[in-house]
Amino acid sequence: xxxSRRKANPVVRPLVGGAPSEASYDRHRLRQWLAGxxxxxxxxxxDVLRLLAAAGLASAVPAGLAAPRAxxxxxAAGVAGAAAPGIVKPLPPERFTVRGxxxxxxxxxxxxxxxxxxxxxxxVRNHTATPRIDADTWAxxxxxxxxxxxxxxxxxxxxxxxxxxxxxxxxxxxxxGRSLFATQQGQExxxxxxxxxAVGVARWRGARLSxxxxxxxxxxxxxxxxxxxxxxxxxxxxxxxxxxxxRPLPLAKALDDVILAYxxxxxxxxxxxxHPVRLLVPSWVGIASIKWLGDIEVxxxxxxxxxxxxxxxxxxxxxxxxxxxxxTRQTLKSAFELPWNARLSTGTRxxxxxxxxxxxxxxxxxxxSTDDGATWHRAHLHDTPHRHTWTRWSLPWRPTTPGPTTxxxxxxxxxxxxxxxxxxxxxxxxxxxAVVRHAVTxx
Ligand SMILES: Nc1nc2c(c(=O)[nH]1)N[C@H]1C(S)=C(S)[C@@H](COP(=O)(O)O)O[C@H]1N2
Ligand SMILES: [Mo]
Numbered sequence: 001x002x003x004s005r006r007k008a009n010p011v012v013r014p015l016v017g018g019a020p021s022e023a024s025y026d027r028h029r030l031r032q033w034l035a036g037x038x039x040x041x042x043x044x045x046x047d048v049l050r051l052l053a054a055a056g057l058a059s060a061v062p063a064g065l066a067a068p069r070a071x072x073x074x075x076a077a078g079v080a081g082a083a084a085p086g087i088v089k090p091l092p093p094e095r096f097t098v099r100g101x102x103x104x105x106x107x108x109x110x111x112x113x114x115x116x117x118x119x120x121x122x123x124v125r126n127h128t129a130t131p132r133i134d135a136d137t138w139a140x141x142x143x144x145x146x147x148x149x150x151x152x153x154x155x156x157x158x159x160x161x162x163x164x165x166x167x168x169x170x171x172x173x174x175x176x177g178r179s180l181f182a183t184q185q186g187q188e189x190x191x192x193x194x195x196x197x198a199v200g201v202a203r204w205r206g207a208r209l210s211x212x213x214x215x216x217x218x219x220x221x222x223x224x225x226x227x228x229x230x231x232x233x234x235x236x237x238x239x240x241x242x243x244x245x246x247r248p249l250p251l252a253k254a255l256d257d258v259i260l261a262y263x264x265x266x267x268x269x270x271x272x273x274x275h276p277v278r279l280l281v282p283s284w285v286g287i288a289s290i291k292w293l294g295d296i297e298v299x300x301x302x303x304x305x306x307x308x309x310x311x312x313x314x315x316x317x318x319x320x321x322x323x324x325x326x327x328t329r330q331t332l333k334s335a336f337e338l339p340w341n342a343r344l345s346t347g348t349r350x351x352x353x354x355x356x357x358x359x360x361x362x363x364x365x366x367x368x369s370t371d372d373g374a375t376w377h378r379a380h381l382h383d384t385p386h387r388h389t390w391t392r393w394s395l396p397w398r399p400t401t402p403g404p405t406t407x408x409x410x411x412x413x414x415x416x417x418x419x420x421x422x423x424x425x426x427x428x429x430x431x432x433x434a435v436v437r438h439a440v441t442x443x
Contacts, residue, residue, distance in 0.1 A: 084103045108337050108338055118265065122200040123200055126231070131271075140159070144296075144300075145221075165205070172198060172357075174312055178432060189429030206263065207260045227295075229291055243305075309326075312430065314426040318424040327430060338354075344397075357391065362391070366378070368393075369410075370405065405440060409436070
């Protein structure tokens with residue numbers, strides 16, 4: 001596209017006078033920042049000061065405010081009550097484990113939720129920090145040589161005027177379960193050490209990406225679209241600036257079932273999950289579902305970004321030297337809604353509960369073993385299984401012998417795939433799908 005058609009990105013500015021809950025989250029975060037308990041990496045200092053003024057906390061700013069005190073080392077995991085730099089919503093330690101700029105949900109906390117995951121329990125994966133975007137001045141720019149005409153802009157009102165679709169779907173990080181490569185298979189991998197809580201299910205509502213692309217004048221030459229977030233540039237640990245988070249999506253998927261979501265569980269998208277609009281790419285790895293969408297390039301040639309070249313491919317002995325193809329669909333998993341090393345009493349009838357899901361189809365069955373795999377019992381399914389979402393399950397269990405034991409759950413999906421005993425190693429620890437050995441103690 002020509003430079004003359006290029007328009008400035010929409011203004012990103014602090015949200016002032018939002019919903020009461022957002023305002024109180026904001027004040028909470030800002031107080032933490034003032035106390036040196038939160039970092040605002042990737043957010044300009046003057047922007048934080050402006051937020052303080054907008055929140056009426058400016059008078060609390062100490063004279064000659066120094067840079068925030070050195071915060072906890074990035075990546076420090078599991079610190080009770082720790083704040084994740086750049087996440088807006090509260091992260092109570094009984095529901096979240098903070099991992100660097102991210103917050104993992106405690107899988108056992110899903111026992112208090114229904115089929116969908118409320119925002120209060122939904123994990124956050126941020127490469128940098130949640131930006132505050134004013135929905136009234138926001139617009140999505142669609143541009144590129146895969147359009148028949150020039151660039152087009154769509155405001156939120158424009159998107160809301162298009163037919164709305166709703167879909168219940170999980171968002172799951174490709175690295176969910178990554179720490180199990182080490183703890184269960186003794187293998188070294190790089191990346192955020194998630195256990196199993198980098199997943200959540202929501203009811204998403206929005207416009208179809210296919211409608212927007214056609215309204216923008218999709219050319220027959222188009223092959224790839226490149227959605228890009230409005231969050232700050234991502235700079236790796238070694239100081240390389242990779243630019244803004246963006247990952248090419250093949251046109252076939254873009255035209256199939258992708259949503260430009262502006263609602264999550266019936267409310268406007270909250271700041272941490274992409275306000276005002278994110279992509280929702282059903283069943284694909286979480287990185288495809290770009291948050292805080294700013295623009296979409298439509299291209300007549302295939303596109304690359306670090307997120308489909310270096311990242312989100314499988315590298316390792318089991319894969320070709322150039323890595324696997326870029327990751328698309330999620331794998332198959334199941335998990336118990338129990339804390340790690342939970343203590344369960346003998347002689348009591350417990351109800352073991354959990355969830356299972358697959359990126360390839362609906363869940364067909366879940367089998368549970370309470371004796372380290374010697375015998376298996378078919379679990380009861382509590383949802384009608386559907387693709388793109390999880391199925392809740394349960395099994396009663398009355399333990400008799402005190403001592404440590406291992407619980408196993410094994411899902412099978414409608415394509416006939418069953419969780420294997422081990423997952424072939426890949427260096428970045430993606431797509432862990434093996435049966436998880438969940439340690440408990442019977443007392
Ligand atoms: N703009 C932007 N989009 C993003 C990310 C990000 O850091 N920036 N993280 C991605 C990753 S890796 C995941 S797993 C999901 C997480 O979505 P959630 O934070 O709403 O749970 O968002 C994806 N979209
Ligand atoms: Mo992710």
